[in-house]
Amino acid sequence: MNRRVARIKAVQSLYQIEMTDVHPEDAIQTVLEKGEETSAFLSALVNGTLEHQDEIDELLKGALKNWTLSRISRVDRAILRMAVYEMKWQEDIPINVSINEAIDIAKGFTGEEEAGRFVNGVLSTVANRL
Numbered sequence: 001m002n003r004r005v006a007r008i009k010a011v012q013s014l015y016q017i018e019m020t021d022v023h024p025e026d027a028i029q030t031v032l033e034k035g036e037e038t039s040a041f042l043s044a045l046v047n048g049t050l051e052h053q054d055e056i057d058e059l060l061k062g063a064l065k066n067w068t069l070s071r072i073s074r075v076d077r078a079i080l081r082m083a084v085y086e087m088k089w090q091e092d093i094p095i096n097v098s099i100n101e102a103i104d105i106a107k108g109f110t111g112e113e114e115a116g117r118f119v120n121g122v123l124s125t126v127a128n129r130l
Helices: 003-020 024-031 040-051 053-063 074-089 095-110 113-129
Strands: none
Touching (some): 003 040, 003 074, 003 095, 024 040
């Protein structure tokens, strides 16, 4: 599985965890295709995001203008959390790659350019503070 697919599956897993409080490994298994094996990158994104969620949320809160974290859709929140995890703790990945991937994933999930602009604005603010 390539990294784009792993990121999409990580967002799906994080969304499922937030909605149902399912165990992370069960959420990952749910998003895999029949016979598909999980990747280390997918597991790192899901587990790392959950492990650092409090710190990630503080970074996001500091980047939001006239918004609260709870007001953001669950899908966008999952995308933002995963991207911030990747930006801060996946040091082998350039920050601009993490941001661009998150923008594309947001547009893919919502079908709207506005979602991409919102994600870009929040993540660019976070990046400037890292």
